[in-house]
Amino acid sequence: MFWHRVSDFILKNRILLLIVIFVGTVFMAYQVTRIQLSYEVARILPSNDPDFELYESFKKRFGEDGSVMVVGIETPDLYKLPVFNGWYQLNQDLKKSPGVQTVLSAASLVRIVRNDSIKQFQVFPITPRPLISQAEADSIRSLVASLPFYQGFVADSAGKAHLMAITFNQKTLNTKDRLGFVLEIEKKVRAFGAKHNIPVHLSGMPYIRTKFTGKVSNEMVLFMGLAFAVTAVILLFFFRSIVAVLAAISIVGVGVVWSLGFLVLFGYKITLLTGLLPPLIIVIGIPNTIFLINKYFEEYSQHGDKVRALNIATEAIGEMTFFANVTTAIGFFVFYFASSPMLAQFGLVAALGVVVTYVICLILIPIVFGYLPEPSSRQRGHMESRWVVSFLTWVNKTVHHRRRVVYAVIGILVVVSLIGALQIKAVGYVVDDLPKNDPIYTDLKFFEKNFRGVLPFEVSVDTRQPGRVLTPPTLTKMRLLQREFEKYPEFTRPLSVVEAAKFLYQSYRGGDPKYYVLPGALEMGKLAAYAPQMQGQGNVFKGFLDSTRRYTRVSFQMADVGTVRIRELLTKLQPKVDSIFNIDAETGKRVSNGDMYDVRITGSSTIFTKGNEYLVDNLKESVYLAVILITALLALLLRDVRTVIICSLPRIVPLIITAGIMGFFGIRLKPSTILIFSVAFGIASDGTIYFVARYREELRRGLSISKAISNTIHQAGISMIYTAFILFAGFAIFAFSTFQGTVALGVLVSITLLMGMAANLILLPAFLLSLDKRKSRKALINNESPV
Numbered sequence: 001m002f003w004h005r006v007s008d009f010i011l012k013n014r015i016l017l018l019i020v021i022f023v024g025t026v027f028m029a030y031q032v033t034r035i036q037l038s039y040e041v042a043r044i045l046p047s048n049d050p051d052f053e054l055y056e057s058f059k060k061r062f063g064e065d066g067s068v069m070v071v072g073i074e075t076p077d078l079y080k081l082p083v084f085n086g087w088y089q090l091n092q093d094l095k096k097s098p099g100v101q102t103v104l105s106a107a108s109l110v111r112i113v114r115n116d117s118i119k120q121f122q123v124f125p126i127t128p129r130p131l132i133s134q135a136e137a138d139s140i141r142s143l144v145a146s147l148p149f150y151q152g153f154v155a156d157s158a159g160k161a162h163l164m165a166i167t168f169n170q171k172t173l174n175t176k177d178r179l180g181f182v183l184e185i186e187k188k189v190r191a192f193g194a195k196h197n198i199p200v201h202l203s204g205m206p207y208i209r210t211k212f213t214g215k216v217s218n219e220m221v222l223f224m225g226l227a228f229a230v231t232a233v234i235l236l237f238f239f240r241s242i243v244a245v246l247a248a249i250s251i252v253g254v255g256v257v258w259s260l261g262f263l264v265l266f267g268y269k270i271t272l273l274t275g276l277l278p279p280l281i282i283v284i285g286i287p288n289t290i291f292l293i294n295k296y297f298e299e300y301s302q303h304g305d306k307v308r309a310l311n312i313a314t315e316a317i318g319e320m321t322f323f324a325n326v327t328t329a330i331g332f333f334v335f336y337f338a339s340s341p342m343l344a345q346f347g348l349v350a351a352l353g354v355v356v357t358y359v360i361c362l363i364l365i366p367i368v369f370g371y372l373p374e375p376s377s378r379q380r381g382h383m384e385s386r387w388v389v390s391f392l393t394w395v396n397k398t399v400h401h402r403r404r405v406v407y408a409v410i411g412i413l414v415v416v417s418l419i420g421a422l423q424i425k426a427v428g429y430v431v432d433d434l435p436k437n438d439p440i441y442t443d444l445k446f447f448e449k450n451f452r453g454v455l456p457f458e459v460s461v462d463t464r465q466p467g468r469v470l471t472p473p474t475l476t477k478m479r480l481l482q483r484e485f486e487k488y489p490e491f492t493r494p495l496s497v498v499e500a501a502k503f504l505y506q507s508y509r510g511g512d513p514k515y516y517v518l519p520g521a522l523e524m525g526k527l528a529a530y531a532p533q534m535q536g537q538g539n540v541f542k543g544f545l546d547s548t549r550r551y552t553r554v555s556f557q558m559a560d561v562g563t564v565r566i567r568e569l570l571t572k573l574q575p576k577v578d579s580i581f582n583i584d585a586e587t588g589k590r591v592s593n594g595d596m597y598d599v600r601i602t603g604s605s606t607i608f609t610k611g612n613e614y615l616v617d618n619l620k621e622s623v624y625l626a627v628i629l630i631t632a633l634l635a636l637l638l639r640d641v642r643t644v645i646i647c648s649l650p651r652i653v654p655l656i657i658t659a660g661i662m663g664f665f666g667i668r669l670k671p672s673t674i675l676i677f678s679v680a681f682g683i684a685s686d687g688t689i690y691f692v693a694r695y696r697e698e699l700r701r702g703l704s705i706s707k708a709i710s711n712t713i714h715q716a717g718i719s720m721i722y723t724a725f726i727l728f729a730g731f732a733i734f735a736f737s738t739f740q741g742t743v744a745l746g747v748l749v750s751i752t753l754l755m756g757m758a759a760n761l762i763l764l765p766a767f768l769l770s771l772d773k774r775k776s777r778k779a780l781i782n783n784e785s786p787v
Contacts (some may be wrong), residue, residue, distance in 0.1 A: 031259060035270060071126070072162065086195060289365055314405075316697075332354065398762060476518070505519045523530075566606070574601055
């Protein structure tokens with residue numbers, strides 16, 4: 001028999017296997033020292049997605065749209081001399097910070113002056129030096145107020161909230177150096193706030209991403225420590241042996257090292273998802289040790305022969321846990337087919353980690369315990385724990401005599417849960433995973449309240465002809481586009497070549513704010529004489545105009561309104577944008593192909609929405625794929641359609657109940673929560689396979705169906721209960737996360753697995769007994785698989 005030969009091989013080649021695993025672990029440990037954190041926006045959309053391709057070409061042409069970090073303060077005293085000079089000095093200090101490209105605030109604005117003697121515009125800083133009198137501060141305040149170009153950007157309409165925008169160098173934006181840059185900037189900003197007793201707020205995509213990355217790094221270490229601690233305490237309670245607990249924890253720890261090593265070997269980095277791998281491997285790997293050790297203790301209690309007990313345990317549990325780990329690995333590996341780089345990386349490494357940890361446990365548990373002393377009667381005392389025995393006795397009576405009550409209760413729970421599941425809403429937010437009292441969240445809300453938000457929303461304009469951007473017809477269409485966006489309160493004022501042209505025209509007409517308008521064709525020609533940059537000879541429009549003057553952009557900022565609202569905006573605005581540029585206003589017909597524009601909405605907010613929708617759809621498909629593959633595996637093992645269907649129900653019912661909980665408690669469907677279903681389904685299937693395998697083993701001994709069910713409940717139930725507690729406690733540690741999605745993942749998976757344990761111990765044997773009334777034990781044995 002295959003598994004008998006595997007067991008013999010392990011016990012007869014202990015030294016060789018120890019050397020191989022030791023060398024492999026040292027190699028993987030070296031790889032772990034090279035692990036890196038991801039500082040980039042998670043890749044969700046596939047590279048051939050049209051929206052992703054547009055966004056990537058947009059970034060290559062104009063730079064990263066999410067490269068601005070913002071600092072906000074709310075005070076009526078900004079233009080008081082000491083405060084303004086402090087704001088000015090902060091501006092100057094931040095300009096000198098590594099990685100910073102520009103800093104824009106009320107203390108670093110420029111004004112444009114028309115110089116007729118040289119027929120050019122001249123640019124002067126409004127604040128060239130620290131101020132020396134309050135009169136200067138008042139003068140600057142009046143000057144800034146007369147420049148509509150800056151309104152809504154450096155101050156709110158009431159003039160109480162003020163903003164400083166820090167643009168990062170593109171080369172350093174997605175490197176590990178950014179972490180130090182951002183922290184240094186934060187330190188200087190908070191020092192300014194403390195000195196002048198003004199609360200400061202920080203936000204923007206670089207800041208949010210940096211803080212997220214730091215939290216991911218800290219939580220990975222925290223959860224790995226908690227996972228080891230929690231499982232160690234539970235194992236110590238069960239086995240009452242520090243040596244046995246340390247052995248089990250250390251063996252699973254080897255699996256964690258290998259899993260992180262795979263991450264590096266594949267060239268992947270630590271993200272919000274891959275950061276969950278170490279605690280997941282610990283929580284999922286520990287049950288392997290429990291099953292093996294329990295079976296070893298059980299066999300040793302029967303005949304007192306340690307070598308024989310280890311051999312039998314390795315053979316019996318090796319077979320059962322192989323298929324159990326395969327189902328768990330399938331639950332993760334289905335993410336590999338989601339076409340999302342982020343999910344694919346997580347699914348591949350998690351599946352490999354589960355399988356490799358299983359192999360390591362299967363090899364090292366019998367070897368290590370072979371060198372340890374024989375288990376004492378005290379260490380084996382958990383096998384006869386009174387509360388466990390009492391609970392399993394109650395389960396056995398319920399299954400045999402109160403099946404109708406079981407079916408009625410389950411039926412009611414399923415119906416109620418389906419009602420709750422219908423109330424689930426699918427919506428995501430950029431800072432969705434943060435609690436409402438987190439500084440990142442509260443600071444973002446400050447900017448949404450005072451400046452309408454800081455999340456990028458871009459319109460990419462391809463005029464299809466070189467030099468066409470700065471023509472009057474194009475500028476007029478862009479102005480109409482901006483007016484259309486003004487109807488929606490989610491957006492800030494735009495930045496575009498239209499606004500720049502209006503700023504130049506105001507300066508051309510002597511600075512009077514009433515001339516902050518887009519000039520006509522004749523006036524535009526006069527303006528061009530003073531601004532050769534408008535003819536492509538300078539870089540005034542850098543970042544908004546390519547060198548050929550074929551491409552341009554209209555940039556907005558917006559609030560974190562959620563993917564549902566952004567999708568509504570995209571659905572409404574994209575057709576209107578297209579009609580503005582490509583429908584003749586007089587005839588109402590589409591312009592000829594040569595006169596058309598290619599104008600499309602893009603930006604990180606749009607990509608986030610598309611990515612979130614794509615991820616949710618792919619995760620749904622992953623759940624279906626996991627159900628199909630794991631059911632197919634059961635069919636291969638059982639070779640009986642009715643039994644397969646019966647064994648599938650206890651695994652699906654907990655998922656339905658979990659969906660109901662999500663609906664009733666308003667837990668939204670998003671990438672972090674939909675992961676629950678594939679992960680929980682794969683792990684819950686372990687208990688099903690373990691129970692059925694043990695049940696069939698009892699039938700082989702010639703026992704009656706009723707007796708086989710009873711023996712399976714009492715013998716398999718012990719390990720299933722202990723494993724459920726380990727998994728419950730292991731996933732429950734995620735409740736300590738600062739990410740709400742991770743909290744939901746931990747709590748809901750914990751609940752699902754407990755329900756899965758109850759379903760496998762109560763519902764599954766009840767179904768088997770009902771089925772076996774119509775099917776003889778002989779038929780079952782004849783149809784069983786050779787495994």
